[in-house]
Amino acid sequence: MPRPTIEDVAARAGVSRALVSLVLRGSPKVSAGRRAAVLRAAEELGYSPHLMARSLASRTSHVLGVMVSDLHNPFWAEVVDGLDAGARSAGFELVINTGGRSPARERQALTGLLSFRPAGVALLGPVLPASAFTGASAHTPVVLVSRSSRVSTVDTVNDDGRAGSAMAVDHLVSLGHREIAHIDGGNGSQSAPRRTGYVTAMRRHGLTPRVVRGEYTEAAGAAAVRALLSPAPPTAVLAANDLNAVGAISALEEAGLSVPGDVSVVGYDNTWLAALRHVSLTTIDQPRAEMGRLAAEALVHRVRGERVTPARHLLPPRLVVRATTAAPRAMSGL
Structure with a gap:
């Protein structure tokens, strides 16, 4: 059946098109009886106002x-x-x-x-x-x-992407990590502040930054980890975001490395994905x-x-610690 129009509502209610329009806009100039008649007719016909058309007609979107x-x-x-x-x-x-x-x-x-x-x-x-x-x-x-x-x-x-990345580096350093790599978000939004925060924090701790270009995707996280495996993998990775971190974890496990036993991984965003029990990703929370x-x-x-x-x-980020970060194997005595 064709979509009911405002004219159909007017005909069913026995009123003018202009009065139907007033009712639909919530105008107080309509009597209670006529308002009820229009709303009843609209419900019987299954009519709902077209937002775009209403915006054009009223010039108010x-x-x-x-x-x-x-x-x-x-x-x-x-x-x-x-x-x-x-x-x-x-x-x-x-x-x-x-x-x-x-x-x-x-x-x-x-x-x-x-x-x-x-x-x-x-x-x-x-x-x-x-x-x-x-x-x-x-x-x-x-x-x-x-x-x-x-x-x-x-x-x-x-x-505050700079502060968020710095929190991640500080957390990893507090666990004893010295070789911490960063997979950045490439040309993605807010990639530059997060990269700057990582580099600044690494230098503050007297460590050498190691940045691998990536994207905010699982595939990019996996590809970056494969590049990091040679000549030797770092003991920790700060990923561009949670999706990136999941890809990184997958590639590390494919290479026979355990997380966090061999390599700790930190994500960014704290999405529902990070909180899944079998992922349990340490990450930086954005509200x-x-x-x-x-x-x-x-x-x-x-x-x-x-x-x-x-x-x-x-907005200030915060660190959420879960199961993908731990002390380096050499320090844990494993």
Whole structure:
């Protein structure tokens, strides 16, 4: 059957199209009797207002666009949960697409979101050029999650990646590790601060940094470990994120090395994946839901004209110790 329209609702209720529109907008100018008739007709027909059409008609959008760089990373699902909760509490809905960790695809995804004329746009872990989101911010509020910006029209929500990596290094050093390698996130968002935090902490402890280029994926973690095996593996690895760490652990076990017996591994993000009992990954926690909530709040404040100065949220990470880190074998006496 064809989708019921606002005209169908008006005909069923015996009122005008304009009055149905008033009811659906929650206008107080409609009598209780007519409001009940319209709502009853809408329910009987299975009618629900089309958000895009309603936005165009009223010139007031209640839709927030969300571009997720990588749908395969569980970290972003947890950020979206927080963003969705924050948006709904303020009366907004989300429209979500993905950029697949590709600058070109992300640019297309952003263009697609803007075609819906959203009230605002959240970009989660974007790798597209800054000029793209700067241009978009001239037309609609923009917030970046896990990406920095100095543009006054763009809000940002990040964790302190430098501090997080330093926590991981300090933890491993406290266990007795001296040979600690870092698999970085390549061109991924927030890879540079995490790498800087690692290098700075290693030098503070008088240790030599060893960085292997990677990505925020399982495959990249596994490939980086294979590169680290020669001439000799380190005693500990700080991975770019939890997915990266899982790939690293898999490659270490394939090479006949145990975790943490031979090599300790630390992830980053503290996603549900890290907390699985058979993974039990030591990792750096980012407050995912809180980051999403703050992103939604930043957009809503801009949309409602409650703030014009940029929001710069930098949240403190914390170390979560589980079963993938231990003292080096030489020190444990095994």
